[in-house]
Amino acid sequence: MLSYRTYGSYGPTIVLLHWLGGSARTWTGLTSILAERGMRSLAIDLPGFGDSVDNSNYSVQSMADDVLATLCALDPTQFCTGWLLGGHSMGGKVATVLTRSLLDDSSTISMPTGLILVSPSPPGPEPMKGSKRKEMLDSLGRSTGDADEDRKRAASYVAGNVGKLPIEPATNVRTEDDVLRMSRQAFAAWLIDINGHSAGSKEDWSKRVGILPIPTIIFAGTEDAALGPDAQREHTLTHFSHGELIALEACGHLGPIERPTELAEHFLSFAQSLGLVPRPPAEPFSQKFQQVIDSQRTSPQTRAVLLARLPEPFVAPRTFSETELRTLRALIDTVIPHASPNIAARLDQTLAQPRADGWRFNNLPDDVAAWRQGFSSLDAAAHRTHGVSFLALSPSLRRALLVAAQQGNLGRGPLGILHLGESADAFSASQMQKWFEDVRAELTRLYISDPRTLDRIGFTGFADDPSGFTQIRLEEQHETSEELTGFAQ
Numbered sequence: 246m247l248s249y250r251t252y253g254s255y256g257p258t259i260v261l262l263h264w265l266g267g268s269a270r271t272w273t274g275l276t277s278i279l280a281e282r283g284m285r286s287l288a289i290d291l292p293g294f295g296d297s298v299d300n301s302n303y304s305v306q307s308m309a310d311d312v313l314a315t316l317c318a319l320d321p322t323q324f325c326t327g328w329l330l331g332g333h334s335m336g337g338k339v340a341t342v343l344t345r346s347l348l349d350d351s352s353t354i355s356m357p358t359g360l361i362l363v364s365p366s367p368p369g370p371e372p373m374k375g376s377k378r379k380e381m382l383d384s385l386g387r388s389t390g391d392a393d394e395d396r397k398r399a400a401s402y403v404a405g406n407v408g409k410l411p412i413e414p415a416t417n418v419r420t421e422d423d424v425l426r427m428s429r430q431a432f433a434a435w436l437i438d439i440n441g442h443s444a445g446s447k448e449d450w451s452k453r454v455g456i457l458p459i460p461t462i463i464f465a466g467t468e469d470a471a472l473g474p475d476a477q478r479e480h481t482l483t484h485f486s487h488g489e490l491i492a493l494e495a496c497g498h499l500g501p502i503e504r505p506t507e508l509a510e511h512f513l514s515f516a517q518s519l520g521l522v523p524r525p526p527a528e529p530f531s532q533k534f535q536q537v538i539d540s541q542r543t544s545p546q547t548r549a550v551l552l553a554r555l556p557e558p559f560v561a562p563r564t565f566s567e568t569e570l571r572t573l574r575a576l577i578d579t580v581i582p583h584a585s586p587n588i589a590a591r592l593d594q595t596l597a598q599p600r601a602d603g604w605r606f607n608n609l610p611d612d613v614a615a616w617r618q619g620f621s622s623l624d625a626a627a628h629r630t631h632g633v634s635f636l637a638l639s640p641s642l643r644r645a646l647l648v649a650a651q652q653g654n655l656g657r658g659p660l661g662i663l664h665l666g667e668s669a670d671a672f673s674a675s676q677m678q679k680w681f682e683d684v685r686a687e688l689t690r691l692y693i694s695d696p697r698t699l700d701r702i703g704f705t706g707f708a709d710d711p712s713g714f715t716q717i718r719l720e721e722q723h724e725t726s727e728e729l730t731g732f733a734q
Contacts, residue, residue, distance in 0.1 A: 247315045248296035249289045253280030257521035259329040259361070259512065261288040262312065262336025264499070265435050265446075266385070266402065266424040268295030271333065274416060274505030275512070282513055282586050283523030289315060291336065293431025295423065303434035305448050309343040317353055324354035327521050329361060331512075333501050334472070335435060335445065337365020341484070345454045359519045360461040360485075361512060363500040364472045367480035369451035373471055378436045378444075385424065386433045399424040408468035408497030410631060413639055420502055454484055461485040462515050464508065466496030495632045506578075507637045510571045525586050534700040542708040551696045551707070560590055563597035564613060572620045575636045579643040580688050588691050606679040609672075619680045622671040626655055653678040 250269040259279070263271040269288035276286040290297035291308055300311075316324050332340030340360065347356040384398045399421045412420070435445040463485075465477040474492045482488050491511065496503050513523055530538065538548060562570055573589045581588075596613050609615045623635040626646055631638060635646070649655040656674030672680055692698055699705070 246318050247289050247292065247311050249287055249315060249319075250276075252276035252286040252288070253284060253526070255526045256283040256285055256524035257327055257329065257516055258285045258287060258323055259331055259516075260312075260316065260324075260357075261286055262291060262330075262332040262339050263288070263294065264334035264336060264364075266294075266427055266432065267333070267336075267420070268423045268427075270295065270419055270423060272501050273419070274413075275501050275509050278505060278509035279512060281525065281583065282509070283525035284513065284516065287316075287319075291339065291431075293428030293434075295426070299428040299431060301430070303431050303445055304442065305338055305342050305445050305450065308339045308445075309346060312339065312343055313346070313353065321354050324357075326355060326358075328355075328357050329359050329512075329516060329519075329521070330357040331361040331363070332365055333363040334498065335366055337362040337481075338368065338371075338445070338448075338450070341365065341368055341454055341457070342450055344457055344459060345450075348457065348459075356459065358460070358521060359515060360457070360459050361464075361515065362461065362481065363464045363508065364466060364469055364498050365463065365477070365481055366446055366472070367451075367477070368454040368484050369449050369480060371446040371471075372476055372480060373446060377471070382433055382436050385429065386436075387429045395425060396421065403499075406469075406498040408466050408493075408503060409495040410503065410633065410637075410639065410642070412499070412502055413641065416502055420499070451484070456484055456486050458486050460515075460519060461488040462511065463488060463490045464493055464500050464511070465490065466493045466498060466500055466503070468495060469498045472498065494634075494637065496637075504637055506575055506640075507634075510574070510636065514567065528585070528697050530696070530700050534696075534705070537705045537708050538696070540708060547707050551699075554591065554695055555587065555697075557587070557590065560594070562590075562593050564593045565596075565617070569617060569620050571636050572623065572634075573616075575638075575643060576620075576623070576647075576684070577688060579640060579647060580685060581692050582640075584688075584692055585695055585697065588688065588695070591691055592687065606683065608676050609679055609683070615680055615683070618670060618672060619677070619684065622656075622677055622680075623650075625657075625671040626650075647681065650677045650681040 248269070253276070261269070261272045261276070263269065269290050272286065272288045276288060279286055289312055292303060292311055293299040300307075330340050330344060332338070340362065344356060344360055347354065381402070385402060389395055389398070402424055403417065403420050411417075433439065434442070437444050438447070463477050463481055465472065465474040467473060474490060477490055482490050493500055493504055493507065500508055516523060529535075537543060538551065565573060570589055570593065573592065574586070577584055577588050596616065602612075605611065605615070610618065620635075623646065626649075627633060627635040627638055630646070631642060635643060638646070646655060653674050655677050657671045671677075699707075
């Protein structure tokens, strides 16, 4: 049985297989987002990688069989209906072969509902030059015996697979550590023929895989020299009757590591399109707060208002497009990290109401138009500065743009001032500053008014106390009854 990591406890399940030199930890950034949004992830260490033992059999079929045996050993019932399979690079080829096996024989578990491939090694021989194979083998095929030199080589390998934008420092260290702890024999077996066995990347499964009748989404980084969009279109996409190719701008080979937020949003949308509805974990109220909610001191109207602030996060949007909602969720996560995923849904539903709050900055349009123009302004600034959308940026780069907006230093680019190019409709710096001020206020209001936030900070001021307030001073607490003991009034 292979080693694995699980993330999340609710919603549909996705099984994830990593790249050459990676492990289950490759998916950490992406799976943490999926868990918050309501998808369970099962990330598996392939043989010789991560914490899985080195079994000396590295054929693609053997790895697919090992994955299947692991799924069956866990709980095969959860893989009978409604699950997804994902693979990155080497893991993409294994996932494709496993899918063919399940299509031919689904007696153990069913075929996945959908397949997600990120920079996958294609079913046929991987289009890699012999000189590149030798270079990789010479660098990482065996340890040098010098820890510092091995670290330098691992760092060079990771850096050589990253696109135009840097990855977060902690993520970079974790990725290098995975390369250092892999089996060198397993690494070599993917690249070159050993003891009469074809290298995994050179195995030709194109005829046996044929054309798979399964909804499939394929991601490819535009900066991936060997397995970019053109290569995927030629070698991979043709094997899927219901396949879609999405190019990740300025991304290299390490999509799950470079673009976890962007990929997570696409994964969630893909799941929904297949009828697999994400189910974010319900955050229960504390016992005391639930007592206050149910108490006669909380009026029916107040109770209804509080519970209405807990909408499903993936209800059909009424104001924004799906692309705008993705940008909004990235914006919220930057301003209020790990905030409830339903804040975006609440804002979307609120703005759809025919009433407004009665005011706006005089240099901004109405609320809905301002939000939409703000999103396009953020995207224009991100493209101008980094060559990608706001959603594609790492948290630190997103935050840097928002700080610039807050300080009045983020507005139209030179062409935008002339109303040309992608920033033609972007806000000016002063407009952006005012808009972001409004953004912070609105998101704070939505966050603080969420009943779960009220519970965490111990606020129960919505409950009426017949005896009235007797003390209103800092650091003092008024206990109205045994039922409400412990809550500030």
